[in-house]
Amino acid sequence: MLPGGDEAAVNGDAKGVTFRHERYVKDIGGCLLNIFDTVGLNEGAAGTVSAPKAIEGLYRLMRGLDNGVSLLVYVVRGPRLKNSARKNYEMFYEIFCEKKVPIVLVITGLENEDDMDGWWKRNEAAFCEEGMRFSGTACITATKGKRDSFEEEFEDSRVKVEKLILNHCTEMPWLPPAGKGASWFGRFVVKNRNVLAKIFHLKVQVFATSIYQALRSCGIDDAQARELANKIYLGWVFSRDTTT
Structure with a gap:
C-alpha cells in the first residue's frame, strides 16, 4: 500500500513463504523510510518456516540494523483475533525490542465492515486482556477488491497507515544491547x-x-x-x- 520504491511481493497462499526479511524504501509524507518485511512467526509444524528459522531471521534483522529501530508495525488480519497474536506481540515487542520501541497495530481484512474503525472499539478490550497495548491503531482494507469495488476504502486506508507511521516513529531509534558474548x-x-x-x-x-x-x-x-x-x-x- 505504501508509495515509493520497489513493490513488495504479495502472497495469497494458505502457507506463508516469507523466510528472510526484505527491505523497501518508501516515501511517506516526504520522508524516505526503510520498511522491513519480517520473517513469519506463525507457520508451525505444517508451514514452510520453522519457529527456530523464523527467530533466527528476526534476530539477524535486529542485529543488522546499524541505525536501530524506530517503530514496530504489527499487522494482523481481522475480523477475528488469532491465538498467535499474543505470542507474536511478546516475540517482537517484549523480547527482542525489550519494550523500548513504540508499537502500532494495523488490522487488515475489514473491507466488509460497515464501520472499519468501529472494529477496534468492539475489540480493544480483547487485546488489553491479553496484555497487548499499542501507541496507535489503524483499521483498514489492504485490497481494492474485484473490479476495484473497495478502491475508495483502500485509498482511505492508505492515508491511515501513512499517518500512523509518521505520527509514531521515534526520533531516537533504539539499538539492541551487545549481549554477554559480544567480544x-x-x-x-x-x-x-x-x-x-x-x-x-x-x-x-x-x-x-x-x-x-x-x-x-x-x-x-x-x-x-x-x-x-x-x-x-x-x-x-x-x-x-x-x-x-
Whole structure:
C-alpha cells in the first residue's frame, strides 16, 4: 500500500513463504523510510518456516540494523483475533525490542465492515486482556477488491497507515544491547564454560537471552532452547565477523 520504491511481493497462499526479511524504501509524507518485511512467526509444524528459522531471521534483522529501530508495525488480519497474536506481540515487542520501541497495530481484512474503525472499539478490550497495548491503531482494507469495488476504502486506508507511521516513529531509534558474548574473549569464556557444563551435566549458558526466551515462548524445551540459541547466535557472529 505504501508509495515509493520497489513493490513488495504479495502472497495469497494458505502457507506463508516469507523466510528472510526484505527491505523497501518508501516515501511517506516526504520522508524516505526503510520498511522491513519480517520473517513469519506463525507457520508451525505444517508451514514452510520453522519457529527456530523464523527467530533466527528476526534476530539477524535486529542485529543488522546499524541505525536501530524506530517503530514496530504489527499487522494482523481481522475480523477475528488469532491465538498467535499474543505470542507474536511478546516475540517482537517484549523480547527482542525489550519494550523500548513504540508499537502500532494495523488490522487488515475489514473491507466488509460497515464501520472499519468501529472494529477496534468492539475489540480493544480483547487485546488489553491479553496484555497487548499499542501507541496507535489503524483499521483498514489492504485490497481494492474485484473490479476495484473497495478502491475508495483502500485509498482511505492508505492515508491511515501513512499517518500512523509518521505520527509514531521515534526520533531516537533504539539499538539492541551487545549481549554477554559480544567480544571475542566473552564468546571464548562462555563457549568453554559450556563444554564443562555438558561434562558435569550443568545448564548450558546462553549467549543471547533474547533468542533463548523467544524459543522458549514457542514451546521448545529448556535444554534444546539453550543449544539452539547458542547455535543461532554463533552463526550470526561468524557471518558478521567474516563480512567485516
